[in-house]
Amino acid sequence: MRFVEKLLNISRKHHSLVCVGLDTDRERLPPHLLEESDPIFAFNQKIIDATSDLVCAYKPNLAFYEAYGSEGWNALKKTCEYIPETIPIILDAKRGDIGNTAKLYARALFEKLKGDAVTVNPYMGKDALLPFLEYEDRCTFVLCLTSNQGALDFQLSQVDGRPLYEMVIEKVLSWNQKNNCGLVVGATFPERLKRIRGMAPFLPLLIPGVGAQGGDIASVVKFGTDKNGELAIINSSRSILYASSEKDFAQAARNQTVKLRDLINLYRKR
Amino acid sequence: MRFVEKLLNISRKHHSLVCVGLDTDRERLPPHLLEESDPIFAFNQKIIDATSDLVCAYKPNLAFYEAYGSEGWNALKKTCEYIPETIPIILDAKRGDIGNTAKLYARALFEKLKGDAVTVNPYMGKDALLPFLEYEDRCTFVLCLTSNQGALDFQLSQVDGRPLYEMVIEKVLSWNQKNNCGLVVGATFPERLKRIRGMAPFLPLLIPGVGAQGGDIASVVKFGTDKNGELAIINSSRSILYASSEKDFAQAARNQTVKLRDLINLYRKR
Numbered sequence: 001m002r003f004v005e006k007l008l009n010i011s012r013k014h015h016s017l018v019c020v021g022l023d024t025d026r027e028r029l030p031p032h033l034l035e036e037s038d039p040i041f042a043f044n045q046k047i048i049d050a051t052s053d054l055v056c057a058y059k060p061n062l063a064f065y066e067a068y069g070s071e072g073w074n075a076l077k078k079t080c081e082y083i084p085e086t087i088p089i090i091l092d093a094k095r096g097d098i099g100n101t102a103k104l105y106a107r108a109l110f111e112k113l114k115g116d117a118v119t120v121n122p123y124m125g126k127d128a129l130l131p132f133l134e135y136e137d138r139c140t141f142v143l144c145l146t147s148n149q150g151a152l153d154f155q156l157s158q159v160d161g162r163p164l165y166e167m168v169i170e171k172v173l174s175w176n177q178k179n180n181c182g183l184v185v186g187a188t189f190p191e192r193l194k195r196i197r198g199m200a201p202f203l204p205l206l207i208p209g210v211g212a213q214g215g216d217i218a219s220v221v222k223f224g225t226d227k228n229g230e231l232a233i234i235n236s237s238r239s240i241l242y243a244s245s246e247k248d249f250a251q252a253a254r255n256q257t258v259k260l261r262d263l264i265n266l267y268r269k270r
Numbered sequence: 271m272r273f274v275e276k277l278l279n280i281s282r283k284h285h286s287l288v289c290v291g292l293d294t295d296r297e298r299l300p301p302h303l304l305e306e307s308d309p310i311f312a313f314n315q316k317i318i319d320a321t322s323d324l325v326c327a328y329k330p331n332l333a334f335y336e337a338y339g340s341e342g343w344n345a346l347k348k349t350c351e352y353i354p355e356t357i358p359i360i361l362d363a364k365r366g367d368i369g370n371t372a373k374l375y376a377r378a379l380f381e382k383l384k385g386d387a388v389t390v391n392p393y394m395g396k397d398a399l400l401p402f403l404e405y406e407d408r409c410t411f412v413l414c415l416t417s418n419q420g421a422l423d424f425q426l427s428q429v430d431g432r433p434l435y436e437m438v439i440e441k442v443l444s445w446n447q448k449n450n451c452g453l454v455v456g457a458t459f460p461e462r463l464k465r466i467r468g469m470a471p472f473l474p475l476l477i478p479g480v481g482a483q484g485g486d487i488a489s490v491v492k493f494g495t496d497k498n499g500e501l502a503i504i505n506s507s508r509s510i511l512y513a514s515s516e517k518d519f520a521q522a523a524r525n526q527t528v529k530l531r532d533l534i535n536l537y538r539k540r
Contacts, residue, residue: 023371025374061367061371063365063367063371063372063374063375063378064371064374066374066375066378066382067374067375067377067378067382068382069343069347069378069382069383070340070341070343070344070347071340073339073340073343074340077339077340094365094366094367094391094394095333095364096364096391097331097333097364098416098417098418098420099418101293101331101333101334102333104295104333104334104336104337105333105336105337107337108333108336108337108339112336112337112338112339113339121364121366121391121393121394122393122423122424123391123392123393123413123416123424123425124364124391124413124416124418124420124421124425125418125419125420125421125422125423125424125425126419126420126423127418127419127420128418128420129420143393143394146368146393146394146395147368148368148369148394148395148397148398149395149396149397150368150394150395150396150397150398150399151394151395152395153392153395153396153441154392154393154395154434154437154438154441155393155394155395157429157430157434157437158429158430159427159428159429159434160427160428164424164427164429164434167424167427168424171423171424
């Protein structure tokens with residue numbers, strides 16, 4: 001099944017645009033979990049159990065696993081295997097390298113970890129992305145306009161009369177021969193999100209930056225969804241994962257996810 | 271010891287600007303190594319033994335290890351530990367993510383793997399690089415102008431009258447408060463390399479793209495080195511690693527490294 005189909009299926013079934021970012025930081029785990037043999041996986045397992053009927057996707061960020069070396073890699077692999085088959089996994093890796101190297105990253109992310117989608121960095125251009133795009137049933141989300149302060153450094157620079165990130169969108173649209181591209185657009189620029197959705201009406205948008213990073217949900221939903229109120233994947237990580245640092249963390253994460261899902265649905269076109 | 275000092279020490283001792291890229295591809299290993307319990311590490315060990323008196327740095331590209339999951343990660347860790355203390359390790363990871371995530375990548379690369387230097391991607395701007403720059407004695411090489419075809423897509427776009435990669439150089443110079451930045455500049459654009467060295471006379475330049483990718487060595491050396499004929503790290507991977515696919519691969523790699531070192535030295539200012 002192609003990524004967008006899988007996404008729409010689960011998003012409709014769960015009536016949800018929420019993606020839970022599995023940015024699991026060992027230092028922020030509830031203390032009682034540290035006794036487990038694999039605390040990171042134990043935490044993820046409980047978060048997944050508590051939220052898997054509420055989300056349209058999970059998005060582990062690889063940095064959080066790499067920080068623990070081969071142990072972290074194993075925790076990530078087990079997590080990916082644990083996520084129910086019907087829910088897309090977006091591996092947030094932001095990779096980008098020359099062709100023969102990109103091929104290996106694509107293999108690691110799509111084959112070893114069995115991700116349904118990945119995030120990639122556009123700076124090195126088309127040949128750095130092609131090996132990902134060859135996986136027809138997966139989705140490659142290209143960084144476009146990110147939610148951090150540093151987005152101002154290059155992404156908003158004017159190139160031939162439009163910001164660099166719009167040039168990225170134009171290129172991605174031209175590379176989208178197999179209909180398997182998406183864009184990463186931070187929730188922190190709602191006005192720009194509107195124009196981005198206008199330029200790419202049919203691409204799935206991965207939108208991080210609500211919650212801890214403070215993006216405004218009403219505008220994100222209004223401007224980020226497509227004409228059917230779909231195809232926006234709204235990610236929240238820290239405010240869900242660390243809603244409580246006690247034994248009730250999974251229930252607290254569930255409550256937070258319900259809240260976010262319902263708030264988003266309040267603003268969705270129907 | 272700071273990175274540049276470590277680099278100059280070994281570069282002078284070995285009279286070499288050669289960096290061997292440890293892009294070890296399991297599929298290209300000499301067949302007899304496949305019987306080893308960790309073929310990738312066994313290969314690296316022999317390559318290091320055969321070249322460690324000839325180089326100024328080693329540069330493993332993380333993709334080649336990630337492609338083998340936790341097993342690959344272990345091979346990389348063992349390789350980093352095996353490289354002699356006096357030779358800088360440049361971890362070619364091309365990472366770039368928002369601040370709290372970048373901090374974890376920095377920790378993985380500088381602390382877990384004990385890299386002396388890393389490569390990072392500038393697209394997400396300053397706050398994505400700051401966590402790396404906080405490691406004062408290490409070096410952060412920022413992608414500037416890469417050696418692949420895709421460099422044309424964005425890096426050469428005109429931003430306020432100069433190409434985007436020149437804007438990257440200006441920013442990197444302004445972020446270089448701790449004198450621990452470098453630039454990645456492909457060997458495939460010698461004319462541009464000249465101007466880049468002019469803009470950044472004191473930065474170490476990591477120059478991939480000679481050998482398999484076909485960069486012209488005379489111009490790379492002439493334009494890429496500083497006024498003393500130093501501070502250029504000229505990387506070759508495939509043409510050294512796979513000089514032979516037989517039992518003599520290590521000797522063949524050595525011969526190839528000697529050849530490259532001597533060819534480079536022929537063109538160096540003295």
